[in-house]
Amino acid sequence: MADAGDVFDVIVIGAGPAGETVAARVVRGGLTAAVVEERLAGGECSYYACIPSKALLRPVGLAAEVRRMPGLELRGAIDTAAVLARRDEAVSHLDDGGQVSWIESVPAVFVRGRGRLAGPLRVDVTRPEGGVRALRARHAVVIATGGDPLIPAIPGLREARPWTNREATSVRRVPKRLIVIGGGPVACEMAQALHALGAEETTMLVRGDCLLGRVEPFAGELLADSLRRSGIDLRFGCTPVRAERPVPGGPVTVHAGDGSVVEADEILVATGRVPAVAGIGLETVGLEGRGPITVDASMRAIGVPGGWLYAVGDVNGRNRLTHMGKYQARVCGDVIVARATGTPDDLPGLRDIADDLGAPQVIFTDPEICAVGRTESQARADGFRVRAVEYDMGAVAGAYLQADGYTGRAKAVVDEDRRVLLGVTFAGPGVADLLHAATIAVTAEIPLDRLWHAVPAFPTVSEIWLRLLEEYGL
Ligand SMILES: Cc1cc2nc3c(=O)[nH]c(=O)nc-3n(C[C@H](O)[C@H](O)[C@H](O)COP(=O)(O)OP(=O)(O)OC[C@H]3O[C@@H](n4cnc5c(N)ncnc54)[C@H](O)[C@@H]3O)c2cc1C
Numbered sequence: 001m002a003d004a005g006d007v008f009d010v011i012v013i014g015a016g017p018a019g020e021t022v023a024a025r026v027v028r029g030g031l032t033a034a035v036v037e038e039r040l041a042g043g044e045c046s047y048y049a050c051i052p053s054k055a056l057l058r059p060v061g062l063a064a065e066v067r068r069m070p071g072l073e074l075r076g077a078i079d080t081a082a083v084l085a086r087r088d089e090a091v092s093h094l095d096d097g098g099q100v101s102w103i104e105s106v107p108a109v110f111v112r113g114r115g116r117l118a119g120p121l122r123v124d125v126t127r128p129e130g131g132v133r134a135l136r137a138r139h140a141v142v143i144a145t146g147g148d149p150l151i152p153a154i155p156g157l158r159e160a161r162p163w164t165n166r167e168a169t170s171v172r173r174v175p176k177r178l179i180v181i182g183g184g185p186v187a188c189e190m191a192q193a194l195h196a197l198g199a200e201e202t203t204m205l206v207r208g209d210c211l212l213g214r215v216e217p218f219a220g221e222l223l224a225d226s227l228r229r230s231g232i233d234l235r236f237g238c239t240p241v242r243a244e245r246p247v248p249g250g251p252v253t254v255h256a257g258d259g260s261v262v263e264a265d266e267i268l269v270a271t272g273r274v275p276a277v278a279g280i281g282l283e284t285v286g287l288e289g290r291g292p293i294t295v296d297a298s299m300r301a302i303g304v305p306g307g308w309l310y311a312v313g314d315v316n317g318r319n320r321l322t323h324m325g326k327y328q329a330r331v332c333g334d335v336i337v338a339r340a341t342g343t344p345d346d347l348p349g350l351r352d353i354a355d356d357l358g359a360p361q362v363i364f365t366d367p368e369i370c371a372v373g374r375t376e377s378q379a380r381a382d383g384f385r386v387r388a389v390e391y392d393m394g395a396v397a398g399a400y401l402q403a404d405g406y407t408g409r410a411k412a413v414v415d416e417d418r419r420v421l422l423g424v425t426f427a428g429p430g431v432a433d434l435l436h437a438a439t440i441a442v443t444a445e446i447p448l449d450r451l452w453h454a455v456p457a458f459p460t461v462s463e464i465w466l467r468l469l470e471e472y473g474l
């Protein structure tokens, strides 16, 4: 039985970026909230994903920029120890005290332990020191438990104790020989970072025929060229079928379907994520306990009588990105407040539309890859009448002033019926901050004839907008 102190308007399970944001939003709306976290407040993003990976990649990108600028020279190789020390600062030395204080300042109640649904509006928390604390919610429970790395069922792989994103981002000693399995964002970012920070032989085993399968093909090709030029052995059509590490801590061998064999000191498995739903009690509220928690556009879990259960962030499988999880969390928190206080719950800000339009994403490699909305092939598959235009970014004054031999490309996908953008992709050094303008154009569905009057300053990289519109015929 929960005592009075254990009853909250809203209980959030998981204090990653999505969970923390829901709590802040419902408290802002006048409700009380408890946030349950079993590991580190701040979530995967803060300690083992976005933050450390970008701390490792930033000096790598900067060094590449220096090499492309005549008159500048790096004094020796990158100082890996200094980079790792700065990474440690960026992850607060894996101490979540600051994040816990932030949650408490919301103010929300922080409960350390593993949360598990125990029936409608009930959450049992198994405390680290032992014992269970029973919490009860008046209005809603929000699942924000994120995801875990997926280790494919390849014989010998699990026994070989491969690295996942957690070991790779918290690396203390860069292995001399590294195998990376996968061709998605984690594989590309971490292969580039670790190769530049000391891995002398880096082999990427990619089962498909391209990198970053969800972006425009040219972007993956530019990145593949860059990785190869840096000395990474990039193998397409190469599916691992067996792994062996006969001596714990010793060399590891991976056998691929094409008959090739690679030996290394470590393997990094970067083959996607599984939603963290195991053992969180979904069956106690009538849901299946394996896949992502399916939600409607108000983030309410589908199939739960009473409509009190919500899910935000990676666990709902929409777009596994921090900014999208936080966006969903703002929608979710505000919807919960509206429903709890009897105010309209169907205002425009109270529905997730951005996930379906195509989430903005930046892959922080050199070159940076960023995209929003649909690719040309997605747009065609979705039935739009499409015209796509491309432009060589190296021909834009603002870009070629950035570096000698600036290489990059941009593409815009236009809905011919409405003359609005469905998707935009940029690939090149330093293009990340071009993305928000594209996100505004795609999300706000700005007609091209109006966008034409948004004049990019000369000589900035943003002049690519003018060139794309001219290519289209404006
Ligand atoms: C290497 C890497 C780099 C990435 N880089 C980027 C990037 O640059 N930009 C970007 O937008 N996205 C990036 N992502 C994706 C991003 O990390 C996720 O989208 C984001 O962390 C999801 O946030 P979340 O709050 O849903 O879950 P998480 O950050 O996974 O947080 C979930 C929290 O819930 C807790 N939890 C789980 N189960 C329970 C339970 N039963 N009880 C209590 N607590 C529980 C966990 O301990 C965790 O703290 C990256 C991912 C990886 C792997």
Ligand SMILES: NC(=O)c1ccc[n+]([C@@H]2O[C@H](COP(=O)([O-])OP(=O)(O)OC[C@H]3O[C@@H](n4cnc5c(N)ncnc54)[C@H](O)[C@@H]3O)[C@@H](O)[C@H]2O)c1
Residues within 6 Å of the ligand: 152, 153, 181, 182, 183, 184, 185, 186, 187, 189, 206, 207, 208, 212, 213, 239, 240, 270, 271, 272, 273, 319, 320, 321, 361, 362, 363, 364
């Ligand atoms: N900068 C960023 O925004 C950023 C950076 C890193 C990760 N993320 C997000 O984190 C999530 C996880 O990223 P990820 O790269 O791990 O996953 P992913 O699903 O994007 O890519 C997985 C890769 O592994 C391959 N793969 C899957 N199973 C395999 C198998 N059995 N054998 C060989 N290859 C296999 C896939 O073909 C693909 O290339 C994604 O949603 C991603 O968008 C974002």
